[in-house]
Amino acid sequence: MRSPIGLKIRNLRKSLDFSQSGFAKIVGISPSYLNLIEANKRDVGGMLLQRIAANLDVELEVLTGDSEQRLINDIEEVFADPLLESLKLGPEDARNLVATNPDAGAALFRIYRGFLDARAEAVAMSNRLRSDPLLSELLHQMLSQITAVRSAAEILVDVPDLDEAQRQRFHASVSRDSLSLSDAAQNLIGEFERDAVEHHSVTPMREVDDLIIDEKNHFAPLETLGDMLRQEVLQFGGFTEVSLERALQSKFGVMVQRSESLEEDTESNSRQFKYYAEQKLMWFQGNCTMATRQFQLSRLYSELSGADQLLELVDDKRLSSPASKRLAYRALGSYLAGSLSLPYDAFLTDAEESKYDIDFLCQKYAASFEQVAHRLVTLRAPERSGIPFGFLRSDPAGRLTKQFPLPGLQLPNAGHACPLWAIYGAFRRPNEVIRQIVTYPDGSRYLFFAKSSSKRAAAYQQTPFYTSVMLACDILYADKTVYGEGLQLTNAELDVPVGPTCHMCIRRDCSHRQEEVLASVDSVNSLRTPLIDRKFDIGDEGK
Amino acid sequence: MFAQGRNSVSVDILIVEDEPSILDSLDFILSRAGWVIGSVTDGEAAISAVAEMAPKVVVLDVMLPKKSGFEVLKHLRAQPGTKNLPVLMLTAKGQQQDRRIAEELGANNFVTKPYSNSEVVDAVRQLMEQAEA
Numbered sequence: 202m203r204s205p206i207g208l209k210i211r212n213l214r215k216s217l218d219f220s221q222s223g224f225a226k227i228v229g230i231s232p233s234y235l236n237l238i239e240a241n242k243r244d245v246g247g248m249l250l251q252r253i254a255a256n257l258d259v260e261l262e263v264l265t266g267d268s269e270q271r272l273i274n275d276i277e278e279v280f281a282d283p284l285l286e287s288l289k290l291g292p293e294d295a296r297n298l299v300a301t302n303p304d305a306g307a308a309l310f311r312i313y314r315g316f317l318d319a320r321a322e323a324v325a326m327s328n329r330l331r332s333d334p335l336l337s338e339l340l341h342q343m344l345s346q347i348t349a350v351r352s353a354a355e356i357l358v359d360v361p362d363l364d365e366a367q368r369q370r371f372h373a374s375v376s377r378d379s380l381s382l383s384d385a386a387q388n389l390i391g392e393f394e395r396d397a398v399e400h401h402s403v404t405p406m407r408e409v410d411d412l413i414i415d416e417k418n419h420f421a422p423l424e425t426l427g428d429m430l431r432q433e434v435l436q437f438g439g440f441t442e443v444s445l446e447r448a449l450q451s452k453f454g455v456m457v458q459r460s461e462s463l464e465e466d467t468e469s470n471s472r473q474f475k476y477y478a479e480q481k482l483m484w485f486q487g488n489c490t491m492a493t494r495q496f497q498l499s500r501l502y503s504e505l506s507g508a509d510q511l512l513e514l515v516d517d518k519r520l521s522s523p524a525s526k527r528l529a530y531r532a533l534g535s536y537l538a539g540s541l542s543l544p545y546d547a548f549l550t551d552a553e554e555s556k557y558d559i560d561f562l563c564q565k566y567a568a569s570f571e572q573v574a575h576r577l578v579t580l581r582a583p584e585r586s587g588i589p590f591g592f593l594r595s596d597p598a599g600r601l602t603k604q605f606p607l608p609g610l611q612l613p614n615a616g617h618a619c620p621l622w623a624i625y626g627a628f629r630r631p632n633e634v635i636r637q638i639v640t641y642p643d644g645s646r647y648l649f650f651a652k653s654s655s656k657r658a659a660a661y662q663q664t665p666f667y668t669s670v671m672l673a674c675d676i677l678y679a680d681k682t683v684y685g686e687g688l689q690l691t692n693a694e695l696d697v698p699v700g701p702t703c704h705m706c707i708r709r710d711c712s713h714r715q716e717e718v719l720a721s722v723d724s725v726n727s728l729r730t731p732l733i734d735r736k737f738d739i740g741d742e743g744k
Numbered sequence: 745m746f747a748q749g750r751n752s753v754s755v756d757i758l759i760v761e762d763e764p765s766i767l768d769s770l771d772f773i774l775s776r777a778g779w780v781i782g783s784v785t786d787g788e789a790a791i792s793a794v795a796e797m798a799p800k801v802v803v804l805d806v807m808l809p810k811k812s813g814f815e816v817l818k819h820l821r822a823q824p825g826t827k828n829l830p831v832l833m834l835t836a837k838g839q840q841q842d843r844r845i846a847e848e849l850g851a852n853n854f855v856t857k858p859y860s861n862s863e864v865v866d867a868v869r870q871l872m873e874q875a876e877a
Contacts, residue, residue: 341807344836348858349765355861356772367772374765 206250206264207241213257213264214239228252244677251583267608273299274611276306279313281705318404339389346382350375405525409532410604412519418605419581420536422510427540430506440542441567442491445498449483453505457498459485473656476501490656492569496538503537511537536579542568543576549587552577556683557588559652559672560634570652571670578605578672588681591673595624597666607673610647613702620713621699624671627651631667636684638676640696642707646676650684755782757868758799760790760816761834762808770803773861774868787811791819794826800875801868804851805834806842814845821850830871834859 214224225235228249237243245253254261262268273295280290298306353374357363363371437444437451449455473486474497483501485494504511511533515526543566555561562573571594580587591607599617606612618624623635636650651671679685689695700706703716717728756779761767767783775781782797784790787808794802802820806813813833820826833851835842843854852874853867 341836344857345763345766349763349769351858352766352769352773352861356769359861360776370768371772374768378765 206245206266207239209264209266210245210253210257211239213259217257224256227256265608269299269303270609271606272303272306272310275310278613278705279310282313314407318407336389336392339385339392343382343385343389346378346385349378350382353378405520405522405528408520408522408525409528412517412529413532414606415519417581418579420514420533421582422514423507423533423537424540424545424582426507426510427503427537428544430502430537431541431544433506434502434541442495442498445495445502449498449502449505452502453481455481455483455501455505457483457485459487459489459494461487490569492563492567492572493656495567496542496569496572499538499541500534503541504534507534507537539572539576539579542566543573545580545582546585548576549580549585552580552587553681556681556686558683570654571668574670574672575605588674588678593618593624593671593673595669595671597628597668599625602668607647607675609645609675610673611641611701611705613705616702618702619699619706620703620715621697622671623649623651624669627653627669627671628667631655634684636688638679638688638690638696639699640693642698642700646693646696647673648676648679648682648685648688649673650682753797754780755797755799756780756872757782757801757803758790758793758797759783759803760785760787760793760808760813761803761805762786763805766805769861770864773865774803777865777869779868779872785809787813787816790816794820794829799829801830801832801871803832803834803864803868806836806839806846814849817846817849817851830875832864832867832871 214221219227221235221239222232225232228235229252230249234243238245250264251261254264257264273292276295276298277292279285280288280295295306298309353371357368357371357375431440433452434440434444434448437447446457449457473489473493474484476483483498485497511530514533515529517529520526520529548562548566551562551565557577559570559573559577562568563570566573568576574590574592577587578590578592581589589607590605591610591612592603592605593601593612594603595618596602599620601613601616601618604612612618622639623637626637627633627635631653634650634652636648638646638648640646649671651669653667653669655665655667674682676690679688679690698708698711700708700711703714706714708714714728757774759767759770759774759781761770761783762785764785767785771781771783782793782799784793785808788810790802790804790808791811793799804813804816808816811819817831817833820829820831830852831850833846833854834857835846835854836857846854852871855864855867
């Protein structure tokens with residue numbers, strides 16, 4: 202969804218008492234071009250938009266409305282929750298709320314997220330109660346002990362003619378079983394206390410995601426450090442697995458081993474690699490790909506060399522718990538490794554020259570599809586940036602396991618996305634890049650391209666696990682990519698009509714619809730209706 | 745372990761329960777109600793005890809060592825001699841699943857722990873009357 206930038210620019214310009222020709226001169230364009238921009242007849246971006254923003258004395262986000270748009274999308278998601286269905290609030294209400302009281306909107310969304318987390322915790326807790334063997338064992342013990350105590354106590358009270366021996370026997374039983382019961386209760390309460398302490402209202406994962414999004418997935422200090430560390434590695438003969446090994450050994454005394462799982466450590470059976478800090482040993486599973494080994498060696502070099510900077514970065518008030526700090530540390534360590542292996546300027550040049558051909562970049566830099574795709578998203582340094590991309594990763598169940606947003610592109614907050622997206626089509630043609638041009642209900646158009654691939658199996662019995670990675674960019678940039686070649690970029694009628702995810706999508710006539718449209722937009726029930734329509738409730742419109 | 749009855753072979757009620765305190769109480773209240781009681785503490789012993797002691801009613805707990813109460817019940821229902829032997833099962837509160845399985849396997853009635861003694865006595869009495877009818 203594009204925001205009406207032109208009008209905003211015009212209003213701000215006028216409020217600062219600039220004439221159109223005067224302001225046009227300041228930002229270095231002709232008055233007639235500025236006129237077209239203000240009338241929303243020309244898109245404006247890049248350096249020009251930055252100059253305009255600077256001279257209007259506002260932040261870029263104010264003009265592009267990116268953060269505003271994200272909040273509108275977030276609040277739409279809140280209104281779509283079944284809990285609020287009867288209120289029939291929709292996109293228009295979300296826009297109004299953000300326009301008139303954005304702080305209240307932000308507060309609403311924050312509470313909603315807290316509610317979602319609380320609900321998820323409750324479900325997890327309930328599942329745990331049902332399936333945790335320790336808890337069910339404790340509960341069973343307690344039940345038996347209560348039964349025994351009650352039965353014996355009843356006998357003592359109800360039976361008048363107990364002889365002394367019998368009386369003593371049952372008293373002893375009550376005493377003994379009460380004691381066992383107390384012990385079991387202590388253990389049970391201990392289990393619950395442990396859970397209470399770990400509870401947070403916003404999950405660590407979300408905090409880390411938000412921080413990365415806030416920073417627009419670009420960390421200049423890590424880029425600088427990455428360049429420096431790369432120079433260190435290059436001293437050992439190019440940038441390869443071998444030179445990384447030598448650098449690790451020389452600087453940190455770390456050794457590298459490749460073999461089947463280490464017998465002493467059964468945990469390593471399910472992993473591709475592990476670092477044993479005490480022994481200073483980096484171990485790789487025998488079937489690990491070179492791309493993985495190279496990346497993980499970069500990561501180790503990064504974590505060992507950059508510990509101070511990484512710690513500084515995670516000392517951020519946006520990370521409120523040790524768990525989020527740990528997750529952020531890991532994510533930033535990986536970022537640093539990415540900047541080491543895929544150095545910014547060289548990588549950007551190669552990306553542009555190859556028209557963002559990811560397979561080409563993979564083989565040039567000995568990196569995996571996901572590593573290259575992820576790096577492309579981070580090329581957002583102000584003066585030298587690549588195409589703005591959104592990034593998504595899905596598991597075979599359709600669950601989105603990682604995402605970096607593209608301003609303007611509406612993504613589902615969690616769970617799965619629109620079934621028509623290339624990210625899912627890619628599972629049906631593994632190891633091939635699938636591409637598509639899509640149109641959203643609001644008319645915005647994007648190029649999506651995705652590839653699914655699996656880790657190498659180590660044995661016949663191992664089931665290969667596929668993940669799919671997708672990049673998305675605005676149609677404006679499609680012709681700069683190799684994936685846009687040969688497609689009819691200008692004919693929107695050939696686009697695939699999609700939405701973010703079924704319950705947030707207003708396409709009533711989509712034959713792939715899996716979930717009902719959110720009630721606030723359209724109270725028509727079109728899915729899974731009987732052949733013969735009837736009303737079932739007061740207020741139910743039927744078909 | 746406990747009273748095997750006047751006649752070492754035949755009893756009225758066989759109790760199958762592994763918790764000693766519960767077994768003790770059950771033995772006491774059922775004896776007091778006038779019946780001859782035999783008891784065992786695991787599922788395998790239960791099967792041979794049914795053959796040896798020929799009880800009129802079996803009080804059977806679900807959670808047992810060696811063979812579970814369900815396996816014992818299934819075995820009893822598969823033998824011509826014990827196909828219709830009245831069985832009272834002791835299930836745990838909150839285990840709806842257990843009740844369903846027991847019903848399907850052919851238990852005659854249930855008592856849910858924790859129970860009051862009178863519940864058990866009444867349930868057993870009902871089954872005894874059916875057995876003697």
